[in-house]
Amino acid sequence: xxxxxxxxxxxxxGVTVLAGAGLxxxxxxxxxxxxxxxxxxxxxxxxxxxxxxxxLVAEFESEHPDISVNAIYAGNYDxxxxxxxxxxxxxxxxxxxxxxxxxxxDLLEQDAIxxxxxxxxxxxxxxxxxxxxxxxxxxxxxxxxxxxxxxQRSTIVLYWNKDAFEAAxxxxxxxxxxxxxxxxxxxAVREASNGQQWGVMxxxxxxxxxxxxxxxxxxxxxxxxxxxxxxxxxxxxxxxALEYWVSLSQEHQAMPDGTIEWGTLRQNFIEEAxxxxxxxxxxxxxxxxxxxxxxxxxxxxxxxxxxxPTGGGNFYLFKDSTEEEQRAAMTFIRWMTDPERAAAWxxxxxxMGVSPASYETEALRDYVEEFAPAAVARDQLEHATAELAxxxxxxxxRALDNAVQAALTGQMSPEEAxxxxxxxxxxxxxxxxxxx
Numbered sequence: 001x002x003x004x005x006x007x008x009x010x011x012x013x014g015v016t017v018l019a020g021a022g023l024x025x026x027x028x029x030x031x032x033x034x035x036x037x038x039x040x041x042x043x044x045x046x047x048x049x050x051x052x053x054x055x056l057v058a059e060f061e062s063e064h065p066d067i068s069v070n071a072i073y074a075g076n077y078d079x080x081x082x083x084x085x086x087x088x089x090x091x092x093x094x095x096x097x098x099x100x101x102x103x104x105x106d107l108l109e110q111d112a113i114x115x116x117x118x119x120x121x122x123x124x125x126x127x128x129x130x131x132x133x134x135x136x137x138x139x140x141x142x143x144x145x146x147x148x149x150x151x152q153r154s155t156i157v158l159y160w161n162k163d164a165f166e167a168a169x170x171x172x173x174x175x176x177x178x179x180x181x182x183x184x185x186x187x188a189v190r191e192a193s194n195g196q197q198w199g200v201m202x203x204x205x206x207x208x209x210x211x212x213x214x215x216x217x218x219x220x221x222x223x224x225x226x227x228x229x230x231x232x233x234x235x236x237x238x239x240x241a242l243e244y245w246v247s248l249s250q251e252h253q254a255m256p257d258g259t260i261e262w263g264t265l266r267q268n269f270i271e272e273a274x275x276x277x278x279x280x281x282x283x284x285x286x287x288x289x290x291x292x293x294x295x296x297x298x299x300x301x302x303x304x305x306x307x308x309p310t311g312g313g314n315f316y317l318f319k320d321s322t323e324e325e326q327r328a329a330m331t332f333i334r335w336m337t338d339p340e341r342a343a344a345w346x347x348x349x350x351x352m353g354v355s356p357a358s359y360e361t362e363a364l365r366d367y368v369e370e371f372a373p374a375a376v377a378r379d380q381l382e383h384a385t386a387e388l389a390x391x392x393x394x395x396x397x398r399a400l401d402n403a404v405q406a407a408l409t410g411q412m413s414p415e416e417a418x419x420x421x422x423x424x425x426x427x428x429x430x431x432x433x434x435x436x
Contacts, residue, residue, distance in 0.1 A: 034068045035328040040087070040097040042080040042152075042313060043073045052348050060335050067328045077313065078394075081106070084318075088112060093320040096329040098313040101139035101148055102389035105228045108147070109391060113316045115145040119326050128334055131355050133378075138386035140314050142228075148314030149333055150354040154281040155308040155377045155384055156214050158301065162294040164275035168192035175276075175298035179218070179244055182276070182301045186254030189275040199254035200276040201269070202245065206262025208404040209397045210311060211278060213388050214300055215241035217307035223400075228390040229432040233400060234415075234422040242407050242414035244303070249408070258409050280311060281377035284350025288371070297373035299380045306383035312351065343367075352377045392428040399424035 043050055050073055057069045074080040077100040084097050099107070107113045120126055132150050140148025162172035168189045176182035186199025202211050213223055221237035224230065232238065248255040269277045270290045278300065287295065300308050315333045317326055335341065339357035343364035346353040353359050359368070359378060368375045390396045403421035406412040412420070426433075 034066055035324055037067065037069045037096060037325060037329055037332065038072065038087075038092075038094040039069055039332075040072050040074050040080050040084040040094050040099070042075065042077045042098060049349060052345070056336065056341070056345075060332060064331065064335075067331065069332060077103075085110065085112065088318070088320060093318050095321040095325045096315060096317055096333065098151055099316055101150070101153070101310070101312060101314045102387050102393060103316075104139060104142065104147055104314075105389060105391045106393050107316060108142070112319055113147055114319050114326070115147050116149060116317065116330075117145050119317060119330055125330070125334070128337075131357060132337075133352075133355065133381055135381040135384045136310055136352075136354055139310065139389055148316055149337060150312075151315050151333075151337060152282070152313040152349075153310060153352050153354055154312045155310055155352075155380045156211065156278055156300060157281050157284075157308070157376050157380065158298045159269055159277050159279060159283075159287060160296050160298065161269070161272060161275045161291075162296055164189055164193070164197060164272065164293075168275075172294070173296070175296060176301045178301050179303045183248060183252045183254060186248065186276060187252045190254050197272060198256055198274040199252075200248060200278075201255060201260050201265055201274040202248070202278045203262040203265045204259040204405055204408050207311075209388055209400040210309060212242065212245070212400065212404050213309045213385075214278070214307065215245055217309065217385050218300065218303045218305060219244075220304040222385060223388050224390055226386075228393075229429055231388075231390060231396060231400075231422070231425045231429070233403070233425060234418045239415045239418055241303075242404065242418060245404075246407050246414060250410075259405055282312065282349060282351050284373060284377075285348065286350065288350075288373075297376045299376060299383065306380075308380055308384055309387040310381075310384050311387050346374070350374075352381075390425075390429060391432045395428040396425045399428070 041053060053071055057071055061068060074083040080097065081099050081103050084094055084099065087093055116129055120129060129146060136150040136153050137146065140146055140150065158175055160175050165172040169192065170185055170188060176185050182200060189197055189199040204211065216223055216238045219237045219241045221232070221235055221241065223232055223238065249257050265277055265279060266283050266286060268274050270287065272293065284297065299306055317329055337354060339355060339361050340363065342353045342355060342358035343361040345351065346358065346364060347367050353364055358364055388397065399421040403417035406417040407414045
């Protein structure tokens with residue numbers, strides 16, 4: 001673990017916190033009035049990040065003894081949103097949280113959050129707000145206002161096992177550029193290993209809609225409008241994208257039949273059960289630490305164009321908090337997204353540095369020079385699109401998830417499955433399409 005996060009355990013408010021030694025010296029200051037902040041945070045997103053977050057919180061508190069941050073870890077993104085909203089309903093609202101970037105429409109509909117524009121006061125704060133990658137801001141902005149600040153952000157990337165490529169007679173340094181090459185290379189690996197190793201795995205549990213969105217976008221198709229009121233699941237380009245995904249197992253015998261688990265795919269790759277996988281950049285550091293073979297990371301293969309949806313979590317400010325609490329939360333969020341800290345976070349986890357300035361730090365510049373895969377997610381941003389986000393987001397994504405899985409398991413054709421998903425999504429969005 002990075003020396004920045006060398007830590008001492010302590011207990012606070014029932015949460016194990018890893019505190020920097022500097023905090024102990026601040027003990028005498030705890031008697032003074034503190035602004036107390038509660039933050040819900042998702043941890044089921046690519047590794048044990050609680051230690052890192054606890055270390056950062058402790059370091060922040062040692063530098064800001066007048067602010068205390070209680071991090072509550074709450075499972076995956078959906079679990080975290082549910083817990084945060086339940087706390088609001090129970091009269092114990094958090095002041096800030098890291099939630100899915102695509103939760104924006106739901107949070108606005110429930111009148112739970114405030115824009116950062118309404119809280120910032122200085123030119124310096126405005127400069128900070130303008131300093132993030134535009135591609136990462138798409139899911140956090142609406143009607144000219146910013147509601148989500150990028151923090152735990154990713155794109156989908158292709159990981160490949162160079163040793164497996166070499167064993168199959170493929171160039172170990174050359175990943176597939178397009179869909180046709182990926183299918184051919186994956187089939188070659190499967191054949192060369194006498195069926196002992198799969199060629200490629202794309203997860204279809206957890207976030208099937210996310211992977212499907214990548215296929216659709218690579219086929220030149222965007223699944224939703226910017227207003228979050230319409231989706232286009234049954235477009236011919238979308239159907240063709242799902243047909244390709246299904247063909248990897250049915251036609252090319254290069255991917256297992258049925259669904260592939262999001263949560264165990266990283267381990268499948270590390271154990272060499274598959275030569276290629278599509279997964280979040282948030283797994284990069286874990287793969288680097290655990291893989292016993294030479295691997296590469298590449299932008300996703302293209303069909304008519306390159307592309308990946310962005311993904312991951314943003315910071316949000318909650319409405320039911322005092323002005324003092326909102327200012328304290330802003331202080332914490334600015335501190336967490338500082339270029340040096342964003343660089344350390346990227347190195348520690350594999351998530352992206354969220355601003356161009358983070359990649360200009362000596363730490364991240366040196367890391368990218370030493371470990372080139374660390375730059376792939378950033379470089380792919382120029383081909384990125386906003387993650388699928390709409391009103392009634394849970395219902396709409398569930399309809400698409402079900403369609404993807406029905407096609408992959410052979411229960412329905414891609415066309416039938418996507419037409420059904422379109423009908424369900426249209427029903428969920430009907431009143432929004434009329435009112436916008």
